[in-house]
Amino acid sequence: MEPFRTHTGRVLPLRRSNVDTDQLIPVRFLKRLTRTGYSDGLFAVWRTDPDFVLNHEAYQGASILVAGSEFGTGSSREHAVWALLDHGFKVVLSPRFADIFRGNSLKNGLLTIELAQDVIEQLWQRAEERPQEPISVDLEALEVRAGDLTVPFELNPFHRKRLLEGLDEVDATLQHAATIAAYESGRPAWLPTALPV
Template structure:
């Protein structure tokens, strides 16, 4: 499996009630140098987390630098999360940091596609439900939120919210599949196609 798979996740939730958080805020472009998916978490929300360009001086005012949110894995955000450029490095950073689910009223389309194949569930809830969660997390710091991909439910304290998530995204997350994994599921058919193509269109073969 290429990414960590899960069906039911309970994790400490953090509230960042900002709208239109774009991919450059999630991961600034100067850190898009690695080709592996690992190692980006330290640069997540870099301009908000650090007081210096090098990322050595944490900003004590930023919520992810507060001790009670050390092991967060559920992010509650404002609408249109993940807008901006289509860089897949943004969900790489979120996943590498430890986030498994993001709850918001809406998400950018390309970001949604990239998130599912990196093990992150994007849970779209009504604005009033997100507002409740922002308030609940603020009043109960360190509390956990539970996301169930089988029943498509979110549990926070005594409250339960229902959401929709397309079957393809659910299957990706539950099985830990990325694009390569899904392609390899059809390896037998691909090999058979190549065998027939070589037989019927041998003139296409390159002669060295």
């Protein structure tokens, strides 16, 4: 994963709540064996409507998705996160995320931040009135900045550290390889051991 410190980008205002993973990427797009190539399936059903916000020229290249509450509900498919990343989104802001979706996002380098509904509505309005205006998400300062609006946010320190350092869970575990090896070397021979592949 790439380290995430600060991202500045334009906003896609998705004024929808209860967006589930089937809406994010329908099941027919889940045939790949890789983590890339899912962009075409992102919001595939909704994108057939020319008026869907992702189809608007003004929002092409937006990298920060601002959505309504209960984003990412439904099945636990990691493909939903991969599709968002593959399309170019780096951050999703919402009042509330489904737990499994949020966990999958943070494990894959997609920063998901919960903000109050009134802040989400301000960001929607700003993006609709000034679609070219960028906003900044600062993981080091734990702030979202849009013009004169600065909003603090919280993130679990473990997830924050991993994202700042660009570590997935395996990389974070391997930082303790020497301690793990020392522990394993002192275990009785009759107990199971973890051997390198």
